[in-house]
Amino acid sequence: MKIGIIGAGNIGGALTRRLTALGHDVSVANSRGPETLADLAAETGATPVPLTEAARGAEVVIVTIPQGKVPSLPKGLLDEAAEGVAVIDTGNYYPQRDGRIEEIENGVTESRWVANQLGHPVVKVFNGIQALHLRDKGVPAGTPGRIALPVAGDDPAAKATVLRLVEELGFHAHDAGSIDESWRQQPGSPSYGADASPEKLPELLAQASPDRTPEFTA
Template sequence: MTTTLGIIGTGSVGAGVARRAVDAGLDVVLGNSRGPETLADLVASLGSRARAATPAEVADVTEVVLAAVPLAAHERLSRAELAGKIVIDPMNYAPTAAWSSPELDRDELTSSELVQRHLSGSRVVKALHSIGPHQLLQLHRERGAADRTAIPISGDDAAAKKEVTDLFDVLGFDVVDLGPLAESWRSEPNTPLYALPYVGEPPSGLTPVEFVAWAQAADGVPVSAAQVEQLAAATVRGPAGFRW
């Protein structure tokens, strides 16, 4: 199993996963589109197990890379630099006036299939898209704990999914394999498995903006592997992406 995690994108997801990885004893190499010098404060807060690099350097020195960028920016990820790598995809589809995908709108493929098509030489594993970074930092448990939380993953490459499963075990989570990327819609936005199981029932009357703020800060709720399996099996496919 890898002992060094590459992370491209250092917003709340990338920074949160970096914190959890460092706390679990892994090294992290972080890169973003603005340059390593912009990551000085984040790296300092993470300690000696973290260092900053360019995205190209991240891909060069790590075998597993978290691509924590907006889905609208996925084509900016370098196909050549990430060739041969396992790429963890935590992206979610949020159509806007500035960017949308007719293929996703028609449910012709999943967002991760879109990412895999672009990163044709990589092995994409959909994961960390249905649990927020705040909950990730709260819900990790030792292996075998009665209240250990499970995270859904999807992917077309069995060996890549095994590597990600082993990584998440170190991070303190069980994994439920939902199958190939074509089945990853079962844990995407607007499904029962997305976000809410990990935060519980929201207060009534929230606006969309208020709901997002609440979910980002809510205390984590443990979700077992059996619960993930039940929710995934009961899901009916609807329109892709966040729909308010």
């Protein structure tokens, strides 16, 4: 697939490395310009592009930037994406970094807020796994110790695309319901950072509370 990655930090870098290794056509952009991505491009074969071109022709667009930076993304960012593009949000709200986001503080899920900023539905995944584990711990289906990742979203076709991609990356893809249920995988929840098995993940998601713990509120 043609995949655009917006953000080249830890998660964006890990996904760039894995997805290019799997043979996908990956474009990657960051806020500092394509010239700053020369080393990553040389290592992976990904194409560095300006932010305004990151989604051009893409069947999947991955937004993996600090939550507080989402409103500053270029307007019309997704206008040139492929029809039916699946947009992935990997982000988490950390008030100490992002500042106070009133809607999230008042109960809107992180990814619902991101979808509202982008004007496009999103699928939430990759937000609760360490970048090194995302890069190094994917294994074929049936391998003991395989990590399960929750995938939340409202668009059935987009979610199906993302579920397949998660499996291709070597993780068990667990359908975790709608975006409005994605609080179950936000920071502070039992599944966050747990590297849970396919059997354990549903239990952890069921144990989650919509009330944020104090360290994840402003």
